[in-house]
Amino acid sequence: MISVDFTSVIFLLSFLVFLFLLDLFFFKPVAASLKARESGVDQQKEDLDTIHDDIEARISELENDKTIIGAKQEANSIVAKARNEANKEKQKLVEKSSNDMSIRVEEMLNAVEDDREEIFKSSEKYISKLTDLMKGRLETMLKKRSENLKDNNPSLV
Numbered sequence: 001m002i003s004v005d006f007t008s009v010i011f012l013l014s015f016l017v018f019l020f021l022l023d024l025f026f027f028k029p030v031a032a033s034l035k036a037r038e039s040g041v042d043q044q045k046e047d048l049d050t051i052h053d054d055i056e057a058r059i060s061e062l063e064n065d066k067t068i069i070g071a072k073q074e075a076n077s078i079v080a081k082a083r084n085e086a087n088k089e090k091q092k093l094v095e096k097s098s099n100d101m102s103i104r105v106e107e108m109l110n111a112v113e114d115d116r117e118e119i120f121k122s123s124e125k126y127i128s129k130l131t132d133l134m135k136g137r138l139e140t141m142l143k144k145r146s147e148n149l150k151d152n153n154p155s156l157v
Helices: 006-061 068-152
Strands: none
Touching: 006 068
């Protein structure tokens, strides 16, 4: 049989609050940050594709020229270089966001540990109060029973 006590309820509530705060302050901002960075990289890729299309259009206009081969090679190398730089930039951004996320996770774990310690401290107070209350009630019950025994059987005393 499962027993639910006040400490379990407090733990459940604090865990739900933790999940809400984690979603609010961690997952949504990180997702928004990653989305913004990804859209920036996508925009750069679109710009590169536009430049590549422009270069190909110019090359097609100059096909009769003998220097067209050199121009195509240069354009392809420029595009390849630009794509490599864009991929490197994307990798840097992903690594940076990963590092940022690791830092935020560490901060959240520290906050959870602090909350856990605070819950244990508060539960110790409640346990102490309950123990004192139970001790007082037991003493009262023992006194009453002792008095009842004395009243009912004076020879036992």
